[in-house]
Structures are given as structure tokens and as C-alpha cells.
Amino acid sequence: xxxxxxxxxxxxxxxxxxxxxxxxxxxxxxxxxxxxxxxxxxxxxxxxxxxxxxxxxxxxxxxxxxxxxxxxxxxxxxxxxxxxxxxxxxxxxxxxxxxxxxxxxxxxxxxxxxxxxxxxxxxxxxxxxxxxxxxxxxxxxxxxxxxxxxxxxxxxxxxxxxxxxxxxxxxxxxxxxxx
Amino acid sequence: xxxxxxxxxxxxxxxxxxxxxxxxxxxxxxxxxxxxxxxxxxxxxxxxxxxxxxxxxxxxxxxxxxxxxxxxxxxxxxxxxxxxxxxxxxxxxxxxxxxxxxxxxxxxxxxxxxxxxxxxxxxxxxxxxxxxxxxxxxxxxxxxxxxxxxxxxxxxxxxxxxxxxxxxxxxxxxxxxxxxxxxxxxxxxxxxxxxxxxxxxxxxxxxxxxxxxxxxxxxxxxxxxxxxxxxxxxxxxxxxxxxxxxxxxxxxxxxxxxxxxxxxxxxxxxxxxxxxxxxxxxxxxxxxxxxxxxxxxxxxxxxxxxxxxxxxxxxxxxxxxxxxxxxxxxxxxxxxxxxxxxxxxxxxxxxxxxxxxxxxxxxxxxxxxxxxxxxxxxxxxxxxxxxxxxxxxxxxxxxxxxxxxxxxxxxxxxxxxxxxxxxxxxxxxxxxxxxxxxxxxxxxxxxxxxxxxxxxxxxxxxxxxxxxxxxxxxxxxxxxxxxxxxxxxxxxxxxxxxxxxxxxxxxxxxxxxxxxxxxxxxxxxxxxxxxxxxxxxxxxxxxxxxxxxxxxxxxxxxxxxxxxxxxxxxxxxxxxxxxxxxxxxxxxxxxxx
Ligand SMILES: Cc1cc2nc3c(=O)[nH]c(=O)nc-3n(C[C@H](O)[C@H](O)[C@H](O)COP(=O)(O)O)c2cc1C
Ligand code: SF4
Ligand code: SF4
Numbered sequence: 061x062x063x064x065x066x067x068x069x070x071x072x073x074x075x076x077x078x079x080x081x082x083x084x085x086x087x088x089x090x091x092x093x094x095x096x097x098x099x100x101x102x103x104x105x106x107x108x109x110x111x112x113x114x115x116x117x118x119x120x121x122x123x124x125x126x127x128x129x130x131x132x133x134x135x136x137x138x139x140x141x142x143x144x145x146x147x148x149x150x151x152x153x154x155x156x157x158x159x160x161x162x163x164x165x166x167x168x169x170x171x172x173x174x175x176x177x178x179x180x181x182x183x184x185x186x187x188x189x190x191x192x193x194x195x196x197x198x199x200x201x202x203x204x205x206x207x208x209x210x211x212x213x214x215x216x217x218x219x220x221x222x223x224x225x226x227x228x229x230x231x232x233x234x235x236x237x238x239x
Numbered sequence: 240x241x242x243x244x245x246x247x248x249x250x251x252x253x254x255x256x257x258x259x260x261x262x263x264x265x266x267x268x269x270x271x272x273x274x275x276x277x278x279x280x281x282x283x284x285x286x287x288x289x290x291x292x293x294x295x296x297x298x299x300x301x302x303x304x305x306x307x308x309x310x311x312x313x314x315x316x317x318x319x320x321x322x323x324x325x326x327x328x329x330x331x332x333x334x335x336x337x338x339x340x341x342x343x344x345x346x347x348x349x350x351x352x353x354x355x356x357x358x359x360x361x362x363x364x365x366x367x368x369x370x371x372x373x374x375x376x377x378x379x380x381x382x383x384x385x386x387x388x389x390x391x392x393x394x395x396x397x398x399x400x401x402x403x404x405x406x407x408x409x410x411x412x413x414x415x416x417x418x419x420x421x422x423x424x425x426x427x428x429x430x431x432x433x434x435x436x437x438x439x440x441x442x443x444x445x446x447x448x449x450x451x452x453x454x455x456x457x458x459x460x461x462x463x464x465x466x467x468x469x470x471x472x473x474x475x476x477x478x479x480x481x482x483x484x485x486x487x488x489x490x491x492x493x494x495x496x497x498x499x500x501x502x503x504x505x506x507x508x509x510x511x512x513x514x515x516x517x518x519x520x521x522x523x524x525x526x527x528x529x530x531x532x533x534x535x536x537x538x539x540x541x542x543x544x545x546x547x548x549x550x551x552x553x554x555x556x557x558x559x560x561x562x563x564x565x566x567x568x569x570x571x572x573x574x575x576x577x578x579x580x581x582x583x584x585x586x587x588x589x590x591x592x593x594x595x596x597x598x599x600x601x602x603x604x605x606x607x608x609x610x611x612x613x614x615x616x617x618x619x620x621x622x623x624x625x626x627x628x629x630x631x632x633x634x635x636x637x638x639x640x641x642x643x644x645x646x647x648x649x650x651x652x653x654x655x656x657x658x659x660x661x662x663x664x665x666x667x668x669x670x671x672x673x674x675x676x677x678x679x680x681x682x683x684x685x686x687x688x689x690x691x692x693x694x695x696x697x698x699x700x701x702x703x704x705x706x707x708x709x710x711x712x713x714x715x716x717x718x719x720x721x722x723x724x725x726x727x728x729x730x731x732x733x734x735x736x737x738x739x740x741x742x743x744x745x746x747x748x749x750x751x752x753x754x755x756x757x758x759x760x761x762x763x764x765x766x767x768x769x770x771x772x773x774x775x776x777x778x779x780x781x782x783x784x785x786x787x788x789x790x791x792x793x794x795x796x797x798x799x800x801x802x803x804x805x806x807x808x809x810x811x812x813x814x815x816x817x818x819x820x821x822x823x824x825x826x827x828x829x830x831x832x
Contacts, residue, residue, distance in 0.1 A: 186817075188817060
């Protein structure tokens, strides 16, 4: 049997919408599964990346843990792909970039409705938030960007098939035209 | 306040097109535009409140929150940097006890940066309540601080503080022979309008504002439009850093410039003209109004000019600190009292300009030359220059040279001649045409001043070998990011990305892929922007990358990638808030194996 293309996926500061969109490939998942296998991914519960061909990441970089995960992906994936608006620009979570971190945390943990025993969480287990939500390419080198919120199943299909076939990926206009 | 605003609105006949003038008056009086004034204007002028707020936010010289009663702005042009602007601003901030970008707590004074003020040959320069302050140095700053702390009204400050010089160093064909007022009009009427347009055609005069469109064709197209109302606009926005020749022309050759506009009006059939004067040249406003008054008295403006039957008059409109308003369609929007956002072209202003009517927009120098041609004929002008560039070009020369100022050269003059004349030594290179133009190195001095080789609106900024090229490029790139009007994404976002990506490299966070990423960004901003600003915003990077790639490369780290910001520092706030400082509360800048 031909060795399968190994793919890792994760969501940093994302909503899993991009992952759901990948699953929208529906019946095309079956032929795809002949060609690929998943490494670290919410779909497999493998906790850490091993050597992979492709890393797909949705969501921007919001906290220190995101930085570690992103670096693990960069280190282990030959090709790293920023998937969706959040990974490419920071997206919706980056709307907090215009509000000081202190105010964001106060709004959620000190003044929020129904908050009891108000305090800023400080457990050592918790990752710390970055001042600003960053797109992936501001933290590590990114090889490809799949636009969309989320990118359509068609985008994943075209992109992965191009890569698997060894072609330079190229998205037709319909795939990146939104209005 | 109500009475004040009502009065100003009334003086402006409640016209929404006069919004900028009205806001200028309110800003000058209150040092900002108070909210109640906005509400009141909205109903008096019958326009949306949000439209007024949009205009206030668009222009740098209008503010929604109070500035100091003495509002100091220091020119951030590269030419002012070369002359020691940074140290002087620091000194000023200490003297006046106010930080850059802030208003002092007592509200007396505010201090900030502003884009090039057009005093590049006599900087470092600034503005106080809009009036130009050239030649800033420690002594003058001491004097200014004293005047402010004693609350002396600006009108009573010593006039020597405001003394702006012409510095005409090398006059030529045009500057040597100013016309007597009325001469060009008399010749025009005598020869006939069609024949005069033909002379302009023979002269092959091309626009001096940068784009170089043939002036006779522009006037002809406008004349041919089947409309009964037309307008003439003189573009005196002169915002390109390093350009100041229009300032000198309006100071000492205004009669002839206005005569050029009047000849244009006669030929195209316009009754109303506008002179759009950049806000930074407020100090010329009264003087120019006086010239208009004199010309009306001499029968050279107003009704039945020189008994020819021509009725034509001119209004002066002040800009408010927006480089984009030099772009002709943005300028027209601004004349109409709106935000200066460039229109789609076509239709060009010659078909649909001011209030949708055919409009000729020309540069100050174009009108100056047109007046001379109307008097002396086309052959006189076309006899000098090169194949595609006839006549002379007036240059604003500044930067590292012995004699900065105004120079007039025949087209075709080699750059080397110009540099010798102004006393440029130990040359690194010259920025020709301002930040939107081209940086040439000391190896290209045989190139020529001409549309077919080095086209320029007239800005020549000279840099010697002791200057850091990347600092220069950084200044220019920041200028565009600041001046982008924000209408289209490739420029609004692109110019900021250019700024950040360049800063990343300059600050030493760059690695192999970063110059390539910068180049790709340049192509994107250049090719997809809506107007000339965005289309030229990457030029400083493109032209220096082509000439000095090793300079960029030398800043790169020999690793595959590093973030352009301090990762660990961006956790500092969170550390403070959670009161943590354990190992997991820190990040390394690059991944450690
Ligand atoms: C961003 C931008 C700024 C400009 N600034 C000026 C200016 O300050 N003065 C000027 O005459 N033309 C300026 N122009 C060019 C004008 O759009 C227009 O081409 C010119 O005023 C036409 O006059 P001319 O044919 O006499 O050159 C600018 C263009 C752009 C794109
Ligand atoms: S890009 Fe859209 S779908 Fe994807 S993670 Fe962000 S918000 Fe969700
Ligand atoms: S290119 Fe820049 S200045 Fe021109 S319209 Fe677009 S945003 Fe405005």
C-alpha cells in the first residue's frame, strides 16, 4: 500500500467551524481517506504531533499555549497551512485587540453578570493571554493560507488534492469570491 | 456658541459645500469642533450629523476633542529629520512640559507631528495654530515657549518668527520674466481664444503636478463638453514631501498664476474658479485674497474682464491637512465640502468635476506657464526642452546640499548638473518626485530631468553618504500609511502592512522569507489600489530594494523565522493581572530545541 499523506489539524483561537467545513466534504471523505491519515487532530485524540506532511490550523494565536501548539506544528509539519479568517487575520477574537487586556478580563471575571467571588483567574495551569490576538504568520512561518470563514469544503478538496498530486495549489475564482 | 455657529453658517449662505470653511472657523475659535456645534450645523446645513463627523475625522486639522489654545505641530518630513527635528521636538516637549501627541493638563498648549509643511529648505519647521514657523532652533523654541507661557496671542508674536523666504536660487525661462498683470489676457483676447488654445497646443505644455497630461488637450476636452457651467481649479495642495515651489509661486508670482487661471476660464468658458490652498499655507491666504482684490480693481477679475464680456471670479479654499486632496478628484470632493476620497475615473473632471460639471484642474506651475505662453506664444516655450518635455521645470531642492531652494531648469538637464549647482557632496542618492517618485543612486547621475526619463512634480531631496537609507524609506512608508484615505483595502491595510513588515526588518526581527514577503506586499499594494497614492506608496521600498538589496539583506537573521514583535513582552500585562512570574508565564522569542 502506498504511504498515506499524514495530516495534523488543530484549532487555536477558533470556533471549530473550519473543522466542520472540512467534514462538509461528506461522501468525498471516503476517497480522501484512501489518500490521507490523521495525526494530532480533534478527530483522533492524538495528543502530540509526530512527523507530518501537512498541518492545518484554524484560529489565531490568543495565548501562550497557542504559541506552543503552533510551534509544535511548525516543527513537525512539512507544510503548514493557516485555515480560515481567524488563522489568517486573527478574525473575530482579534476584535479585543482594540480594548486593553485589563478591561477585557475585568468585564468577564470581575463585572460580568452572575460572577461570584470575582477575581482574575491565576491558576498556574492556565495559559496567559497575549496582549493582542495574532495571525499565525506573525508568530511562525506559514506556507499556505486558505481564505474564508470558514473556507468551503470545495476549498479543502481542491487544495488537498493539488498538494497530494504534487501540484502548486491554486484556488479557482469561485472558491475565493464571497459576495 | 449657538450664535457663533449660526453666524458662520450664515456668512457661508448655509451651503454644505462650504463645510470646510465653516469647520476651519469653529476649529480656530474653540480649538476643536464641539458636539453641539455639529448638531447645530447638521440642521443649519441640512446634512447628516455623521457626514460632518466623517469630515472632521478625515482631515488632520479638525478635531473632535480639544487641542491646546496654542496648537503646535512639528513637520515630520524627512527633510526636517535631516535638520535635527527629533532633538528639537524633545527639547520643545521638555520646555513646554507636554508630551508629543498630548494636550497639556491646563489646556494651554498641545504638541504633535504633522506631515511635510512645505518648508523643507528652511526647516525644521512647524505650525502654531496653523501658521508656519520656519527655521526652528533652540533660541526660537525658547522664544516660542516664553510667548506661549505668557499667553501672548499668536497675532502679536514677532513677525520674524513667521518670516518664510523664497530662496529662488536659479531662475530660468519663467521665473526670470514675470508678466505684468493683464498682459497675458490682453494677448489672449487680441489673438482670439481658439488661436490661443492653438498656441498652448504648440507649446506642448504638460501638467506640472506630476502626471504630465497635455494641458491644451485638457482645456480642449473641457471646452468641448456640452454644458453651460464649467469650473477652473488651481491645485495648490502641494502635499508631496519635499515640494515647495508652489508656495514660492503663490508668494511671489500669484498675479501670473491667477492670470493663467483667467486665461483658462476665457478659453473653456468658466465663470467660477477655485484656488485650493493647502491648510499648511494659511500664511499665504490673506496675501492671496489681496491679490484677488487688486485684480478685481484692475478689471482683471469679476464682471466683463478687460471689456471682453468675460465674467470670472475666484474663491480661495483652504485644505485641512490631507495629502490625498492633491489628487484631483479628491480635491474636488473636498471643494464640495466632503471627505477627500478619490472618485472613480473615468469620468474625468473635464467631463464631470465640481458639482458634476466640466472642470479643469491644473497645478500652480502649469497655470504660471500657460499665462506666459498665452502672452509669448507656443514656439517660444517649445524651443527648449526635449522631444516629449518642452520648456522648463521648477524644482524644489532640499536635503543635504549647500544651497536648498528653488531652481528652474530646461527639461533634458542631467541630474549631475543640478546636483553640482546646489552643492551636493558625498552623495548617497536623490529622491526625485518625493516619496511617490523614485530614489536614484550616485551611479545614475547622467539621467535626465524629463517625462521620458525622470518625471517629477518638482521634489528633489538629496541625501549624503552619512544618512541611513532604511530610515529614509521608513519615514516615507510611514507617511503613506498615515495619509492613506482609507477608502480601499489594498491601500488602507496594505500601507500599514508595508510599514510593519519594513519595521520588522529594520528592527532586526527579519529572516530569510521576510524580504520576499515585503516584495510581494509591494506588488499587491501597487497593483490593486484605487488611486495614485496607493499605486505609488510602495515606490520607496521598490526603488531602494532594486538598488541596495544588500542593505535589506544585512538586517536579516540567519534563522528560518522570528516574530516581528516581542512575544514575551506581550504576556507582560497578563502576568501582572494574574500576579504570575513562573516559567510557564514566559515565552522565548524563537523556539528553543
Ligand atoms: C496622491 C496624489 C497627490 C497629488 N498631489 C498633487 C498636488 O499636491 N498638486 C498637484 O498639482 N497635483 C497633485 N496630484 C496630481 C493631480 O491629481 C492632477 O494630476 C494634477 O493636479 C493635474 O494638474 P496638471 O495637469 O497641471 O499637473 C496628486 C496626485 C495624487 C495621486
Ligand atoms: S475562520 Fe470562521 S469558521 Fe474558522 S475558526 Fe474562525 S470564525 Fe470559525
Ligand atoms: S489608494 Fe489609498 S488613498 Fe487612494 S483611494 Fe485607496 S485608500 Fe484612498
